[in-house]
Amino acid sequence: MSVNPQMSLSESTTARFAKEVAKYPADQKQSAVMACLAIVQQEQGFMSAESERQVAEYLGMPAMAVHEVTTFYNMYNQQPCGKFKLNVCTNLPCQLRGGGKALQDLETKLSIKMGQTTADGLFTLQQSECLGACADSPVLLVNDRDMCSFMSTERLVALVDGLRESAGASVSASPTSATPQKEQA
């Protein structure tokens, strides 16, 4: 009898994987790797080595190939994150229009450094590569989904305060409600 300390995927997770795999030809199920990883992250909050191994096993691909995907795309969290993940673009075009200052403003407002999570578990601050909205810089992304544009110091403070308030006000708080709307420069 083999000793296997590794855990298996839950039935519900496997069912969700199967739906994604069904979108591709039977001999190309590895094409569902990003969708399966997104499911794992949605359920667990981050990608562990064990999760990567499970996805690899399910899709019949090397664990290293899955790891390459999770480390290439920064929407996959390598460790547990706060309720709100803030990704500030610090690529060159944004740097020329205040991207670095936006990151510093958030470090000051949150009393953490880039890459850290606040002690209350609410905010994780990260820098990111180009978010495809250079003309709107400085920009940041909340939880990989909600783009915030033209983020002056005042707007950053308002964003953090709004997200903090929404987290306290409702367990189902959506960052969208506190996200400043895009406006013209």
Ligand code: FES
């Ligand atoms: S460089 Fe920041 S969005 Fe493109």
